[in-house]
Amino acid sequence: MANIYDVAKAAGVSPATVSRALNGGSVSPERAARVQAACEELGFRPNRVARGLRRQRSDVLALIISDIENPFFTALARGVEDVARASNLSVVLCNADDNPEKEAEYLDVALAEHMAGVVIFPASVTETDVTALLDRGVPVVAVDRAPESAAIDTVTADDENGAYAATRHLLDEGYRRIACITGSRGSAAAMERLRGFLRAHREGDAPRRRPRVAYADFRVRGGYQAMNDLLDLPEPPDAVLVTNNLMASGALEALHGRGLRPPGIGLASFGDTHWSHLVEPALTTVHQPAYEIGRSAAELLLQRREAPDTAPQRLILPTRLEVRGSSRRAADSSPPPARKVETRVSHPETGPRQWARLGRPDAAADSATAAGSAAR
Template identity: 40%
Template sequence: MASIKDVAAEAGVSVATVSRVLNDHPSVSPEARARVLAAVETLGYRPNAVARSLRTDQTRTLGLVISDVMNPYFTELARAVEEEARALGYSVIFGNADERPDLQDHHVRTLLDRRIDGLLVSPTDGGSPLMLDAVRAGTPMVFVDRWIPGVDVPVVRADGRRAIRDLVSHLHGLGHSRLAIIAGPAATTTGRERVEAFRDALRAYDLRLPEDHIGQGDFQAESGRRATERFLDLPEPPEAVFAADNLMALGALDAIRARGMRVPDDIALAAFDDIPWFTHTDPPITAVAQPTGELGRAAVRALVDRIEGRAPRSVTLPARLVVRRSCGEPSPVRRSEP
């Protein structure tokens, strides 16, 4: 692999001149710049990114710690982050917290040790001293999807309250009055917010949410299955179940089918976080969809603004209800050919 000295020899200039050309310094003559660039092309020279970062105190690298890489929502989010970062001249290093605070902190610590320029995090809980210390130390940081209340960090998220109200209105209009929810972890902002929004929406129709109609989940499929089994064992099971996450919805679907029951004939099912799989289930699942790609791109732009000295702003985008056929909706009318 060619070195900067090889480039200098090929171009007939000093190493310092090559360095100035590579760093776009204006003091180099057009003739010398042309010779250096021609030598770089001939030798296939690539600057050492690590050495450059030591000089500029920047690595052009962002860190992203997501809650669960197995969750299709976070997979799509990570892809959007990587694409937007690349378009802005940054690389991304990923860490999967697997919904574990200890693993989250391990990745945050590792990324900080690697001298990333900024950090995107979807916090697994609200009490990480390591992240709070990083914020106080001035590390550029943006929370995406979830956040830590009271911490002065820009947040890029979707507001699902309107879409959840639309869902409850939809269920009520279909004749469902006994509704249940499989909630996410209470330690996460999204876990708490979705339960509160669901409860508030029910009040608008004078519907109650009894404690035995709240299943505690952890955003994993197995917790959705267990919560649904408990619902189905009640003397008067719910008529509709709202899973506050896509994986918990799939677990709920497994539990319903294991009892020999059918959706929506025996029980309705809806989910938060739409995924492509939901169009292929039988029946297709009604879901609240977040603008996942837009969230990822907006989070990168906010973080780069912070890194490059501009004032970033928090961003809140609306979620929307996608109606399919898992709640007893009428099947689409097929028009016969003329």
């Protein structure tokens, strides 16, 4: 492939002039045109590897998550990539599977590749060490949890209020023995959600008894077992808040196994809304703004790239309660249309539910078109 010397020769200028012409240096219009013409004629594309070596930084950023097959991360990844693309950056995808060693390997690669930045969902608050990156001036933004090793930008969802709203909703529907299936005590998100759940129980009209809490592992099987354990209690709950999408899937499976459905049992969960409006029993969900979290994380990264020495920011994005399923008080045979609730403001929903989250920038007119993607 043609290199910058070939172009220089063809345009009758020096390589430096070609570089300046392409990267916004001061070049006379006449020469710039000659360079432009030579580039097109030779099909010249600057070698990004050589550029990266010389400039000491690449146009690639790393996204380290636990598993792209989790729809939460899927939407997050899309948010990151959309922002990156707008700045001519590429995204490398790293599935660390919640394994600190695997994660450390990827962090090493990010360092060795001189990457432009890292967006990370830390596998562990204590073990994840990003100081090597920071020392080298590579910006790092954490999602959901902040590693202890350093103070860095963080983006989170408003887990506490989301859990509060969902619990409040179950209480309003008349459920009185509400349990919570949450994640391990090591997860900040799990604790936040539990906090919101408990806060709703401290209000005036809530039952006085202490609500039951099951700690599972944020995985399908964990949700399945926790739900079965709860249902086996001598006094089983009449409603359950499940704090992530995978466990919700397992919990639903358990309910299916026993033929339980509302209004016999109330169910609310955190998670995405791809399919939760289609399942039975209908699932009220705390929608997490995964796409927006990804966007924000990438934007913080770009900001920090420009201004490395500003104080770390902590961003908390609002969640949204999507209410579905028949109310216990007004037991209705046909499912009512979903309502979306954000900070207690509700508005009706029209048309078929979209597969993708709303708010993609290019999805203004018809979000299904932009979001849907094609085949399969």
